[in-house]
Amino acid sequence: MQSSEKEYLSTRQQDKMQSMSQASQKLRNGILVSTKFDASQRSEALGYLDKYKSAAKEIVKLDQEIEAKLNDFDQKSHEVSQQLIALIESEVEQADRTIDLIIQAAKIVLVVALLIAVLSAGKVAKQFALALKTLALEKKNSERLLLNILPQSIAERLKQEEKKIADSYTAVTVLFADIVGFTELAAQISPEELVGILNVIFSEFDELTEKYGLEKIKTIGDAYMVVGGLPEEKPDHANAIAAMAIDMQGVIKRFSQETGNALSIRIGINTGPVVAGIIGRKKFVYDLWGDTVNIASRMESHGVPGSIQVSETTYKQLKNQYSFEDRGSVQVKGKGQMNCYLLLRSKLKIEN
Structure with a gap:
């Protein structure tokens, strides 16, 4: 967030409620002493003024919430920016100082892609190891079943694909x-x-x-x-x-x-x-x-x-x-x- 924006928002939050209150009071006094209104019109005008004041308060409250969220977003953006900067500095420490911003961004993308590839490869390797373990277990069960119906020496010859x-x-x-x-x-x-x-x-x-x-x-x-x-x-x-x-x-x-x-x-x-x-x-x-x-x-x-x-x-x-x-x-x-x-x-x- 730019400094001018921060100053603007800060100034609004400090003075807005007071200015609104003063303006509202001044307008209320003007309505009360004005000879242009009869009793009914004066009451209606004061009612509108109260509604305006209530709406203004809600606007100020909403403005405060927006400001808080913007400040929070600004803080988080700053933290993320610091993390990204640290990552970039770590990755490009040995690189040429004249590399422009586009190449730096490309390198970050490359590092992320490499990390994803490594994680994916690890997952595939784990699945492959699990498949091998399952296959070995099934082979062991098949051999045990084979030994239940054939003598061991005959089962070994059968596994060697002896024809007769x-x-x-x-x-x-x-x-x-x-x-x-x-x-x-x-x-x-x-x-x-x-x-x-x-x-x-x-x-x-x-x-x-x-x-x-x-x-x-x-x-x-x-x-x-x-x-x-x-x-x-x-x-x-x-x-x-x-x-x-x-x-x-x-x-x-x-x-x-x-x-x-x-x-x-x-x-x-x-x-x-x-x-x-x-x-x-x-x-x-x-x-x-x-x-x-x-x-x-x-x-x-x-x-x-x-x-x-x-x-x-x-x-x-x-x-x-x-x-x-x-x-x-x-x-x-x-x-x-x-x-x-x-x-x-x-x-x-x-x-x-």
Whole structure:
């Protein structure tokens, strides 16, 4: 604000009210003594004079408010100007003293633009880092999910985009288990309860596969399939499968006692060569193929409820560690007569 304006406003505020009051009083006296007005006209003139005086006071008050706002604006403008001057002086300290005002203003704009760019870049970098973190978390979850359906070594080969995953194994032991009485139970309870029971039982079976270092292959309805000796070699695969089979009987027995559901389990085991690999492109699974698998399935389906039936091949692997009951020759579908044995218990536990 220019000094002349300040002086003008200052002078007005000091004298205006007094001048207005004097003029108003002088006019009032003139009206009162004037012979040109009758009583009615004099009263009306005095009324107008009072209204003028009231309006004048409001004008003065408004003028004071305007002056205060102008002074406040002047003070703030001064503060902002000082800040801008400090910024300009800091930025152009090393610049040529002859640079004109336009170039100075351009430099300030450039600095502001640079600050905005830096802040924007920081924000983008933060968003990028967050995206990378989210991607890493999703990758970790995907890998965990993959390991839930595939052996770790197979999952690693799949991630390496290996086109064909199929391996031959000369000796593994395959187990099939079927819950006896489950079909009858399914007709008596709701689907939700049915799934809940299967989840409890199969979850305990899953823990047993981890305990004995075995590989769960799949579940089909109330059937459970597990193998020992692949994808990593396991010299005692037959013994581990036998130990798990006995524990599976214990799981079903305990479940039946706790729930009152009359369930038992029929288990079949066979030992021999297989081919293992991944089939399909969508919802792929790790599976086994070969006559060994078929015979293990037949050992289960031709077995005795509540018992563990093994083939002669598996019997020869385990006869020194486990006690068996010889069933003799059994007619097996698709295989003819086969010598079968019922696994009873571990000899080592008896000796201990």
